[in-house]
Amino acid sequence: MSRRNLLRGGAAASIAAAAVATDAGAARAQDASPYADPAEPVLPASDVVLGRDDTALVVVDPLIDFLSPKGVAWGVVGESVTEQKTVENIGRLFRASKKADLVVAVSPHYYYPTDHGWKFSGPLEKLMHAIGMFDRAGPLNLAGFEGSGADFMPEYKDMILDGKTIVTSPHKVYGPETNDLDLQLRKRGVNKVVLAGMSANLCVQAHLYNLLERGYEVAVVRDATAAAKIPEGDGYHAALVNFRYVANALWTTDEAVRRIEAL
Template sequence: MNSTERAMQGKREAQLPETGFEIDETTAILIIDPQNDFLSTEGVAWPVVGESVTENGTIENLETLFKLGADNGIHVFVSPHYYYEHDHKWYFEGALEKLMHNIKMFDRGDQLNIEGFEGSGADWLPQYKKYINNKDNVTVTSPHKVFGPENNDVVLQLRKRKVDKVILAGMSGNLCVESHLRELLECGFEVAVVGDATGSAKLPNLDGDLAAQTNYAMLASHVFTTKELVGVVES
């Protein structure tokens, strides 16, 4: 039993109500940080997220979501994470912000400089590029800087597309994905999460994936598995 299944079993045993989530023309998919530094075995975060990503099948499941959107006319939004040179001049950071800066995670020169971007840790995982480059079906928002979407244009882009319902997935589960979930809920969106299309850091005595899956079960309208979501959309 993986973390998603354990969390959902815990929800049932705790008798939390199922609120339901119906997919309609106001529904979009939002994928957080589908980037090399999280999802490539060469990425700087792989040593701590690789176990969770592998257990959940995150890489394959995210590709399934990109394809599901393309094949079924569901618009896909991508919220990336970039750090520019000026971001390294901040006077203070939280623990994980400091770690990300120290290991040069998601680093780029500046907003207008893409030198060295291709194949870097900030770039998309290669198998996702054919989907993300389809601008008719995918919108890439401005980058978020800490964890949530409060300082990028995710909410604006969703509203301008008349999106009311969001299917959320990506990296990392207990940080950026959960932070997007909480903010979107506060902004009045109906939000579901694809639990096995996320992954989180695992450290001694700290299981980010289990924490994330627990909070998804408590906060989201529904927690899908990738297989379940495909079945609902294609039925």
């Protein structure tokens, strides 16, 4: 065989090997979830030990506008909500916490007609106001509330309206700085929070940061939240990175329910 043929054969073999390697790499990349935890994390592990008397489940915005195909945000959050099974998982957390007799609090997001008179806002605030997200007739007016985008998901209403669940005053942008969540939790001796709800990189993340700054231990339930996927980015992925950096614990719903049931 000539040297030229040998070179040609070697090149062909190299190309074939490269193609196989590329196909295998592509298959691995396809199999791996973009949300998978790092195989070799650098940050030290941390955890939260729950107690029946010092722990609360806090669910942010379990509202139709976020979690139902009928909601105005479904077009951008629906894929993520479906992937994470967020509606089902929030329900599991509610049921487990009620059975364990934990403190349960809901931090809703409402806009009243006067809120539409704000002089400035960020990009997402502008969008929410424009599409009427979380709109209510007024702070003392429930006209049109039932079944609206601002209403609670029907799967949870019996648990939220049981006379025991704390429904805080509304938060207005993302975090709980403008509502009474901290007061309600402190008055009940709570210093540990299991955090879930919508949406991951906005209100849930803002609640996480605020609660941490106020001295709470916070475990975020990673598949009991979700976020928008838009050209600007995947909000769920962005939040997951930050949850790994700062949350005292990051659990699945299975893990959170197991720990709550063990109390």
